[in-house]
Amino acid sequence: MTTPLLHTVQVHKALGHPARLRILAMLRRSELCACQIIAVLGLAPSTVSAHLADLRRAGLLIARKSGRWAHYRLAPSQSTRAMTDDWWRRVRRDPQIRSDAALLGQLKSVPVEELCQADLNLARLAISRHT
Amino acid sequence: MTTPLLHTVQVHKALGHPARLRILAMLRRSELCACQIIAVLGLAPSTVSAHLADLRRAGLLIARKSGRWAHYRLAPSQSTRAMTDDWWRRVRRDPQIRSDAALLGQLKSVPVEELCQADLNLARLAISRHT
DNA sequence: TAGTCATTTCGCTAATTCGCGAAATATAGT
DNA sequence: ACTATATTTCGCGAATTAGCGAAATGACTA
Numbered sequence: 001m002t003t004p005l006l007h008t009v010q011v012h013k014a015l016g017h018p019a020r021l022r023i024l025a026m027l028r029r030s031e032l033c034a035c036q037i038i039a040v041l042g043l044a045p046s047t048v049s050a051h052l053a054d055l056r057r058a059g060l061l062i063a064r065k066s067g068r069w070a071h072y073r074l075a076p077s078q079s080t081r082a083m084t085d086d087w088w089r090r091v092r093r094d095p096q097i098r099s100d101a102a103l104l105g106q107l108k109s110v111p112v113e114e115l116c117q118a119d120l121n122l123a124r125l126a127i128s129r130h131t
Numbered sequence: 132m133t134t135p136l137l138h139t140v141q142v143h144k145a146l147g148h149p150a151r152l153r154i155l156a157m158l159r160r161s162e163l164c165a166c167q168i169i170a171v172l173g174l175a176p177s178t179v180s181a182h183l184a185d186l187r188r189a190g191l192l193i194a195r196k197s198g199r200w201a202h203y204r205l206a207p208s209q210s211t212r213a214m215t216d217d218w219w220r221r222v223r224r225d226p227q228i229r230s231d232a233a234l235l236g237q238l239k240s241v242p243v244e245e246l247c248q249a250d251l252n253l254a255r256l257a258i259s260r261h262t
Numbered sequence: 263t264a265g266t267c268a269t270t271t272c273g274c275t276a277a278t279t280c281g282c283g284a285a286a287t288a289t290a291g292t
Numbered sequence: 293a294c295t296a297t298a299t300t301t302c303g304c305g306a307a308t309t310a311g312c313g314a315a316a317t318g319a320c321t322a
Contacts, residue, residue, distance in 0.1 A: 003225050011218075033298095035298070068297065070299060175312055176268080177270075177311080180270055200269085265321080267318100268320100273314085277310075277311095281305095281307100284302085285302075286302085287301085288299085291294100
């Protein structure tokens with residue numbers, strides 16, 4: 001158990017990192033597989049996993065495990081939605097956020113089986129093969 | 132110059148510390164002198180000054196210097212107000228925030244000249260002398 | 263002009279955070 | 293059972309942050 005003050009601090013700490021904001025921005029559109037998030041961010045899988053754990057601990061997203069894959073989506077809570085709506089207005093036009101969305105749109109056409117185990121460059125190759 | 136993403140990160144980092152949230156909560160009621168904030172938080176003046184500088188850099192509050200004293204108030208921007216309104220709903224009933232408000236209410240009756248140069252204990256003595 | 267005092271800046275140490283690779287976990291397919 | 297593999301956990305070095313006291317700054321006062 002924790003106080004409202006410390007919980008609020010934890011939430012804001014979770015939002016205080018570009019990679020974690022990028023993750024939340026991606027998840028606004030739809031639930032995603034961990035490997036898709038890893039491919040878009042271009043960071044080591046262990047690093048992304050830690051960021052996802054931070055966001056989950058802060059109550060901002062929830063995980064769903066389906067076989068080997070882990071799917072993440074935004075937590076449905078009221079306060080989470082209000083909070084993300086707030087910074088979303090400022091961030092939606094950010095170049096990094098927009099390029100993330102563009103890359104993610106292309107990744108959607110790649111089967112998850114091919115995407116996983118591939119770093120960002122391989123992901124791009126897979127895109128060119130599938131479009 | 133910075134991107135919208137990095138600016139948003141900076142704002143959330145500023146909100147990701149209990150002392151800084153306590154400062155913003157206090158300033159919701161009214162502008163305050165630095166010495167009043169120092170007395171309520173019970174931290175070293177240099178520490179509080181650093182927190183205030185963080186909040187100012189994030190654009191969340193603005194400073195006004197009047198003689199020897201520095202007065203701080205919330206920045207009047209729209210987004211700042213929306214953001215503080217969000218976490219305020221969760222934090223307003225926090226015991227730490229409430230005791231801050233109670234102490235601050237009593238500090239208001241103490242002249243600034245007596246309050247300054249006094250730590251929290253001296254501040255309490257001053258309160259008992261003035262009520 | 264010299265002194266006092268509120269506040270900030272500086273220098274430092276301890277604690278936390280970030281990122282990675284390696285190892286561990288767990289699940290699908292053979 | 294065994295292998296392959298998606299994800300997480302662990303251990304560690306680099307970078308950042310938090311706190312303090314000491315010194316510097318700037319403004320009132322005598």
